[in-house]
Amino acid sequence: MAKEIERKFIIDKNIWQPTGKTLPIRQGYLSTDPERTIRVRIAGEDAFLTIKSKGTGISRDEYEYKIPYSDAGNLLQLVAYPPIVKTRYKIVFEGKLWDVDVFSGENEGLILAEVELDSEDEVITLPKWVKYEVTNDARFFNSYLTAHPYKRWEENS
Template identity: 50%
Template sequence: MAKEIERRFLVKNMSFKEKSTGVLYRQGYLSTDPKTAIRVRTIGNRAFLSIKSVYDGISRLEYEYEIPYEDANEILHLCKKPIIRKYRYTIDYKGYTWEIDEFLDDNEGLVIAEIELQNEEEQFPKPGFIGEEITHDYRYLNVNLVNRPYKTW
């Protein structure tokens, strides 16, 4: 069992782009059930199948398995539309790794940063591009951006 503990924030400026190059992600959801999301994702020439549980505070269970890239492309055609496309940037800041997602298409204009933690009480430094915390605002979850894209808000 893998437990994911993360906090999520809006990004208030694009200064992170000076320190990182984005990698294109494509992801779709076979299930957008509130209790369990089943996601297929491509990252470059690699692909993954993930199962994620509902959040308990800032934690949830996550299982992820690498799958053949060709299979992922076929599965993406079975997923609920729209497919999420985004560029992910990775920034190391004072011993912590931040992942910043710049969304495309129906979610263009949305930029989210997240940090994975060892425990729910862990304190961490925030880079200058970090804005409002959205950890508990589930509209911003990728699975929910399929059902209600950012441009429709």
């Protein structure tokens, strides 16, 4: 078991410029239960099955397993909601690896950044393209976005 310690942020689209290595991602959820999520992800040429516990603060338990690509494709056909499609940019800033996800499809217009930490109290420097933090806002969990796409949020109409 691994402990995921992560913070999530909205990106200022007027400042951030796509840069770094990219990875196309398609993912869906076999379970979006708030107590645990079960995610199937195809990332580039790799595929994963991930189980995440309910978080406490910015931490949660995470179990991730590489699975055959064809199995992931079959499992994605079993998800209750359309898969999330996004392009991930890997950016190193101040010694930390940031994942910047540019969503497409029903979540187009949303750009989120995540950074994994070594401890809950780790202090980080935020890049200038970070607008504000949404770590504890469940609307920005991918498991929520799959059933409640960003494009359908009233404030985005």
